[in-house]
Amino acid sequence: MKTQKRKEENLKKILIFLGVFLFFIIINLWQSGTLSEINKIFQNPKLQVFVIILFAILIEGFPFILIGSFISGLIEVFVSEEKFKKFFPENRFLSAFIGSFLGFLFPVCSCGEIPVTRRLIKKGVPPAGSISYLLATAIINPITLFSTYLAFSSIKMVFGRFLIAFICSVFVGILIAPKEKDEILKKYEKEEHENLKHIPKFQEIFTHALHDFLIMGKYLIIGATLASLFSTLISRDFFLMIGRNKIISILSMQILSILLSLCSYADAFVASSFTYMSSMSKIIFMISGPMMSISLMIVYFAVFKEKFVKKLLISVFLTLFVLGVVGSFIKGI
Amino acid sequence: MKIFKNKEFYNFLICFLYFVSFLVLSLTGNYRIFVKKFYFPYILTGIVILSCLCFVTSKRIKIFKEIDVYEIFSFVIFLFPLILVCLTRPSNLPTYAALKRGIQTELSISESILRSLQEKIETEGKYKKLTIKQILTFAKSKPEEINEKDIVVEGIVFKGEEKDKFTLIRFLVICCAADATPLGIEVKYEKKEELRNEEWVKVKGKVKIEQGKVLIYADEIEKISSPSDPYLY
Known part of the structure; x- marks a missing residue:
């Protein structure tokens, strides 16, 4: 309780400090007669690019978070734990295998899959199945695979993306899945203690959706802010230049995809424009982003326990790197 | 004012502000500064869900729950992009x-x-x-x-x-x-x-x-x- 109070006090101090800081900036500008010049600051090209990218990620992400939260509310209200237990076998491999193909049933973008995964875990879906669903669904779905074909006009690239995403999601799902769901999910006490049984079904669904939206929405904003900062300030050419070597190109494309936080429906077109990079590094770029982009990482930390997220990120990063290196030495892919 | 200490009021405000912003963007067509036309149906779906969330949160305002400092912080985070876009009024990506x-x-x-x-x-x-x-x-x-x-x-x-x-x-x-x-x-x-x-x-x-x-x-x-x-x- 004491540490909780201390945290609250610190947060209060930060808010007061920010308020006072802003007040002094405005007073200072007003006294120096440059308050009207403030418009020039807002028209600064760097700030304009930052705001456009930030809002683009949010306009793209929010509808999917909302759709995901709504699906999550529906699952909570209408689907019983028993139904999921029948559908998902207890066997780790089989449940990870099924989880990785669920994207064909719910083809949501990378932001929408998190509230659904959270609800699946709460409903007792085996952790291995939930993790592989979380990692694979933004890639192994008809829309993403079709957009990959449109971008490259090559079945090899589509197959390469599908295969590596499938192997990585199943492998990581099996590797890091704990026995108990409590080892994955963070608990939100206020949400747990609320009794919603006395309200109409419609309200119950949207109350669950509201909780999910409020938890994940703010972290999406923080993640999108970081992603747009990187996207505004870091030159893509830097990553493309250091990536002439086969192995380093995989690493640099992995890092670039994490920083750019592109939508899985669009990243194939961006990857296809990196003319000088190897095919394998392009495939890794298209898998790494939808699995662990910076905006997703922040939401992962909001929803899942810290220890679990660290394990998840490290294993996805290393698995993709190893698969990328091995793949780049196999002719034809 | 009791309402300003009520957490549910701020939840309603978040849903309402995002509902209005998405509605304005889709009615003016300005969403095309940020995303492709392809996203319009998704934005509309988002608007419908947000309107339902507004309805649910407006019902919940009647139940008083005191807001804590974390929730104020969350509210500020939700407000941040909306304020920024109002101040900068971007029209298209610059050559930078x-x-x-x-x-x-x-x-x-x-x-x-x-x-x-x-x-x-x-x-x-x-x-x-x-x-x-x-x-x-x-x-x-x-x-x-x-x-x-x-x-x-x-x-x-x-x-x-x-x-x-x-x-x-x-x-x-x-x-x-x-x-x-x-x-x-x-x-x-x-x-x-x-x-x-x-x-x-x-x-x-x-x-x-x-x-x-x-x-x-x-x-x-x-x-x-x-x-x-x-x-x-």
Whole structure:
């Protein structure tokens, strides 16, 4: 309780400090007669690019978070734990295998899959199945695979993306899945203690959706802010230049995809424009982003326990790197 | 005022503000500054869900739950992008983004898309009305379609350092502004000093393809206002 109070006090101090800081900036500008010049600051090209990218990620992400939260509310209200237990076998491999193909049933973008995964875990879906669903669904779905074909006009690239995403999601799902769901999910006490049984079904669904939206929405904003900062300030050419070597190109494309936080429906077109990079590094770029982009990482930390997220990120990063290196030495892919 | 201490009031405000913002963006069509038209149905779905959330939260305001400092902080975070976009009022990606991403002067696309681009060509007097995307595609795959031809093309000016030459830029968007790829064509124009960076212009002139590179010899340049849809797709 004491540490909780201390945290609250610190947060209060930060808010007061920010308020006072802003007040002094405005007073200072007003006294120096440059308050009207403030418009020039807002028209600064760097700030304009930052705001456009930030809002683009949010306009793209929010509808999917909302759709995901709504699906999550529906699952909570209408689907019983028993139904999921029948559908998902207890066997780790089989449940990870099924989880990785669920994207064909719910083809949501990378932001929408998190509230659904959270609800699946709460409903007792085996952790291995939930993790592989979380990692694979933004890639192994008809829309993403079709957009990959449109971008490259090559079945090899589509197959390469599908295969590596499938192997990585199943492998990581099996590797890091704990026995108990409590080892994955963070608990939100206020949400747990609320009794919603006395309200109409419609309200119950949207109350669950509201909780999910409020938890994940703010972290999406923080993640999108970081992603747009990187996207505004870091030159893509830097990553493309250091990536002439086969192995380093995989690493640099992995890092670039994490920083750019592109939508899985669009990243194939961006990857296809990196003319000088190897095919394998392009495939890794298209898998790494939808699995662990910076905006997703922040939401992962909001929803899942810290220890679990660290394990998840490290294993996805290393698995993709190893698969990328091995793949780049196999002719034809 | 008790309502300002009620957490549910702030939850309602978050849903309501995002509902209004998404509604305004879709009604004005300004969402196209940020994302492609393809996203419109998703935005509409988001608006419908947000309106339901507004309804649910408005019902919950009656139950008083005191707000704590964490929830105030969350509210500030939700407010942050909305305030920022109101203050900056962005209209399209500036050329700064093109320089950071690297301007692409070559473009290759599939045969079917090439054919559809050929079908879309309009004329303005003696000039063929083309986009930068069409010009770069034809230059690579069907140069005879544009070489030595009179064309008219629109874009943003990036003056650069070369004398009598500037780069005309347009952003090619696949999903949203985050993935926008800058496309550029060099334009030879003797009165370059009359132009300013970031200005939207309509260039009329003759295309010449020299060693695979496109160069437009401008006859006439007209300043125009930015189009309602600033990107190419």
